[in-house]
Amino acid sequence: MPRTPSRRTVLRGLTVTGAAVAAFDTASRSWAATAAESETASSASATSTTLAKVPRLDGTLLTDASSLTAAADDYGHIVHRRPAAVLRPGSVRxxxxxxRFCNDHRLPVAPRGQGHxxxxxAQAxxxxxxxxxxxxxxxxxxTASRTVTVGAGAKWSAVARATLAQGLTPPVFTDYLELSVGGTLSVGGLGGQAHRVGAQVDNVTELQVVTGAGELVRCSPSRRADLFRAVLAGLGQxxxxxxxxxxLVPAxxxxxxYQLTxxxxxxxxxxxxxxxxxxxFDYVEGQVHADAAGTFGVHVLEAVAYGPPVGPAPDDAALLRGLRHDPATVQIADQPYYDFLDRLxxxxxxxxxxxxxGFAHPWLNLMLPGASxxxxxxxxxxxxxxxDVGPGAVILFYPLLRDRLTxxxxxxxDDEMSYLFDILSAAAPDDTTAVDRLLAVNRSAYDTxxxxxxxxxxxxSIPLTPADWQAHFGPAWAGLQSAKCTYDPRGILVPGQGIFD
Incomplete structure (x- = not known):
């Protein structure tokens, strides 16, 4: 029987709210969920030598079934890894x-923004x-430095609205605005503006982070630069x-x-x-659609020119000069800037x-060398x-210039230009045959x-091995590996990526 503390000890450990966790049993590797549960367990045990008391929290630590089930799922609805607890923080503290507690007890940790x-x-x-x-x-x-400091859980839609009130905007957005700042900065943050201004990670001046050892650190290009470089697009490692x-830049x-076919x-x-x-153009991307024959034969180039006050009124003839689209299908429309950002x-x-x-989403996201x-x-x-790709699937091509991505x-x-090639597939979540087939397609395409x-x-959603990840990071692998050893020495952070053994 796990040894548990008395009710009085539990209540000294944290403020209990709802189904808040009280302590962690280091012998059974399990949580004592509530004060009442701890009281019952303690009646059968004389000591509590294996119990580690949870720190006092401003928020709540949960182990109820609903919270754990939600955290064991994501937008993909393919992988389900159930955590032992969920932290709903009331503060950075x-x-x-x-x-720090999880590092001491070698418990895996994963931050979760919008669960996308x-x-x-983002499972643990x-x-x-x-x-x-x-x-x-x-x-x-x-407005003087043209910056804004935001919490990791802020959505990009909220950031855009706040900065536009001052006539400013982040220079690049992912197409879906309801993602968290911390989430996109952990992977890169690409959008149709990236060919001009870089990715979202290229437009960060400072971070505040909590290392795997539980150290709160501010880092920037000039302060703890190794950590700064390891966090941006570092997949939470x-x-x-x-x-x-x-x-920020003027908006x-x-x-x-413009839509050209x-x-x-x-x-x-x-x-x-x-x-x-x-x-x-300020924004360039493209989509591939099915034609009447049922093949992916329709290609739509989408380009956007910003108007005043950051640029002149767009000149249609100059912007489209020399392009080889079908002129009979050109679509041109003006709209407010925020409406464009939130067009999805x-x-x-x-x-x-x-x-x-709610479908499964076995997505394929590749970086193609420009030449091929x-x-x-x-x-x-x-x-x-x-x-094959399912209802509502989207196929995208984003052109990217290597020298803008720093x-x-x-x-x-390694080409001067790469294309981000996305096949955003969907399948019924209970159709495991379709999901497995698409995962196999993803792996084959990745290998090619x-x-x-x-x-x-x-x-x-590409099944990858640690060796695949080492090849992926290439010359940057040694720096990431060194930072992992320095800042997450017990390897507790974001195991769901499968990067390190």
């Missing part, structure tokens, strides 16, 4: 205290999941982000969106290449209403049909692209 990971990356089996959503504060916008200071009031992949990608090399909101609402949001992007993309797409752990190909000098963007 709670994160420090519980990471598709393959168990038999460990602690830290919900970062309560850490959502947004500080005053510093060295520290938990709790706060970030973001660079446009309106934008002009192409009949073949190579021409479509070539025109994307022209646009980003010449810097004609009605799409997501429709997906949720249709139930597709058309051939590689065609090789993957030629083996798929719309039925964060060491955000890996691309890696052999050609490409890699992947680590927000997808």
């Amino acid at each position: 709670d994160v420090v205290a519980m990471v 990971s598709p393959f168990g990356q 089996e038999d460990g602690l999941v830290i919900e970062t959503a309560p850490l959502s504060g947004i500080g005053s916008v510093n 060295c520290a938990v982000i709790v706060e970030a200071t973001l660079r 446009p009031t309106t934008v002009r969106r 192409y009949g073949d992949l190579a021409t479509f990608l070539d025109d994307q290449r022209v646009l980003v090399r010449e810097g004609r 909101a009605p799409v997501i609402a429709a997906m949720k209403e249709a139930g597709i949001w 992007a058309a051939a590689l993309g065609a090789q993957v797409l030629n083996g798929l049909t719309p039925a 964060t060491p752990l955000l890996r691309t190909s 692209v890696a052999a050609a000098g490409g890699t992947h963007y680590p927000v997808g």
Whole structure:
């Protein structure tokens, strides 16, 4: 029988709220959940030598079934690793205290923002999941330095609204705004603006993090720079982000969106290449759709020009000069800047209403070398049909210039240009055959692209080994490995990524 403390001892340990955890039994590796449970257990035990008392917290530590079940799932609905407890922090101090506690007792830890990971990356089996959503504060916008400091749990939509009130904006956004700042900074944060201004991780001036050893640290390019470099796009391996200071730029009031249709992949990608090399547009991406024959033969290039006050009124003829799209299909529209940023909101609402949001999402996210992007993309797409990728699936191409991406752990190909190639598949969550087939497709596509000098963007569902990860990070591997040993010496952080043995 696990030894537990008295009710009086438990209540000295923390403020109990709801189903709050009281202590951890180091012998049985289990939690004593409530004061009442501890009282019952203690009646059968004379001592409590194996019990480690949970630190006093401003928030709540939970072990109820509902909290654990939620933390054992994510947007992918493929991997389910049940944690032992969930921390809903009331302060950064709670994160420090519980990471230190878990380090002392060798319990795995994973921060979780909006739970948008598709393959168990933010899960921690038999460990602690830290919900970062309560850490959502947004500080005053510093118009002099053009920065804003925000909590890791803040959503990008809230950051955008707060900064736009001062005429400023983060320079790059992922297409879906309801993701957390800490979440996207841990993977990179790519969007259609990245070809001009870099990824979100390239536009951070300072971080506050909690290392795997439970140390609260501020880091920047000039202060603990090794940790700063290891955290940005570091997949949570060295520290938990709790706060970030973001660079801001002047915001446009309106934008002009162009949609151009192409009949073949190579021409479509070539025109994307022209646009980003010449810097004609502020935002460039592309989508692939099914044609009447049921093949992926429709290619839509989306480009956006920012208007005043950050740029002149867009000149349609100049911006589209020399492109080889079908002129009969051109669509041009003006809209407010925030409406453009949040353009997926009605799409997501429709997906949720249709139930597709709850489907399994075995996503494929690859970095294709520019020189062979058309051939590689065609090789993957030629083996798929719309039925294969499921309802609501999206196929994307983002052109990226290597010299704009300066964060060491955000890996691309060695070519001057890479293309982020996404197949955002969906399958009924109980259709394990379809999910397994798509995971196999993902692995095969990854092997093909890696052999050609490409890699992947680590927000997808590709079964990988530690050896694959070492190859992925390439010349940056030694720095990450060294930082892991320094800042997470017991290896407790984010085991769901599967990077280290």
